[in-house]
Amino acid sequence: xxxxxxxxxxxxxxxxxxxxxxxxxxxxxxxxxxxxxxxxxxxxxxxxxxxxxxxxxxxxxxxxxxxxxxxxxxxxxxxxxxxxxxxxxxxxxxxxxxxxxxxxxxxxxxxxxxxxxx
Amino acid sequence: xxxxxxxxxxxxxxxxxxxxxxxxxxxxxxxxxxxxxxxxxxxxxxxxxxxxxxxxxxxxxxxxxxxxxxxxxxxxxxxxxxxxxxxxxxxxxxxxxxxxxxxxxxxxxxxxx
Numbered sequence: 001x002x003x004x005x006x007x008x009x010x011x012x013x014x015x016x017x018x019x020x021x022x023x024x025x026x027x028x029x030x031x032x033x034x035x036x037x038x039x040x041x042x043x044x045x046x047x048x049x050x051x052x053x054x055x056x057x058x059x060x061x062x063x064x065x066x067x068x069x070x071x072x073x074x075x076x077x078x079x080x081x082x083x084x085x086x087x088x089x090x091x092x093x094x095x096x097x098x099x100x101x102x103x104x105x106x107x108x109x110x111x112x113x114x115x116x117x118x
Numbered sequence: 119x120x121x122x123x124x125x126x127x128x129x130x131x132x133x134x135x136x137x138x139x140x141x142x143x144x145x146x147x148x149x150x151x152x153x154x155x156x157x158x159x160x161x162x163x164x165x166x167x168x169x170x171x172x173x174x175x176x177x178x179x180x181x182x183x184x185x186x187x188x189x190x191x192x193x194x195x196x197x198x199x200x201x202x203x204x205x206x207x208x209x210x211x212x213x214x215x216x217x218x219x220x221x222x223x224x225x226x227x228x229x230x231x
Contacts, residue, residue: 004160032217043206043224044161093160097217104149104168105210105217109160 002098003027006110013084014118020080021113023094029074030096034107035067038091050077084117091115120145122209124222131197132230139192139205139225147209150183150190151219155204197229 003026013019023033031052036044048069049057056069066088068080077096081088091114095107123142131137141150149168153161165174167183167190174181178201180193194201204226208219 006160034218041226043221046218046221049218091158095160104151104166105208105219106149106151106163106166107208107217107219108163109153111160112158114158 002101002108004094004096004108004110006094006113008113009111010114010116012116012118015085016083018080018082019084019115020078021092021094021115023077023079023096023110025075025096025098025108028096028098028100030077031074031099033071033077033094033096035069035077035079036093036095038093038112040091044093047079052077081115084115086117089115089117120147120209120211120220122207122220122222124207124225126225127223128226128228130228130230133198134196135229137194137197137227139207139227140189141191141207141209141222142189143209143220144188145209146187147211147220148187149210150187151208151210152181152190152192153206153208155206155224161204161206194227197227199229199231202227202229 005024007022033050035047047062050069050071052071071077093112095109152164155161165181170185170187172183178195182191204224206224207222
């Protein structure tokens with residue numbers, strides 16, 4: 001149980017284009033999902049908390065218009081990197097809480113998406 | 119702002135050796151999780167500790183939560199090359215409404231055969 005998928009696993013795009021990353025909870029419903037960014041050899045940096053049916057909560061310093069988050073259903077959240085630039089190249093990871101069974105903030109992570117902007 | 123200091127940042131040992139990774143904070147956490155991440159993959163949850171003084175064992179891994187719920191340790195006995203990876207501790211924000219986790223900076227463990 002508690003499986004989270006992400007698609008695509010890798011994406012290469014040209015500067016100025018937009019890229020959408022999907023995060024799905026496969027066997028549970030998640031009202032809250034999280035989007036992280038990870039630089040090489042570093043820990044996870046929380047970008048935003050995605051809430052089903054309402055606006056995402058962004059961490060300080062994360063541009064809302066740059067990183068669009070849509071939590072369309074209880075099993076799907078999407079992150080769209082708009083007008084991507086080389087500095088947006090990174091490893092993006094989503095996670096979800098299985099609120100039906102988890103009482104202690106455990107998050108289950110997707111496999112990540114490697115974004116490379118040329 | 120709650121912070122988690124994780125140490126050491128890097129650890130390179132020989133197969134069969136023991137090691138301990140530490141996570142420390144001046145803040146109290148409602149819970150603490152340990153994750154392991156391999157290159158190019160997402161973190162995988164190893165354990166959750168919630169009670170002060172709690173000890174949990176997962177085969178050769180022993181996890182302990184401090185009495186005051188401000189610190190935690192991960193001890194690996196007789197490390198194997200398969201233990202190689204990035205170990206992350208993460209604390210549940212006390213009173214946080216959205217279940218946010220505060221992550222340590224990670225310990226990159228390399229176990230050489």
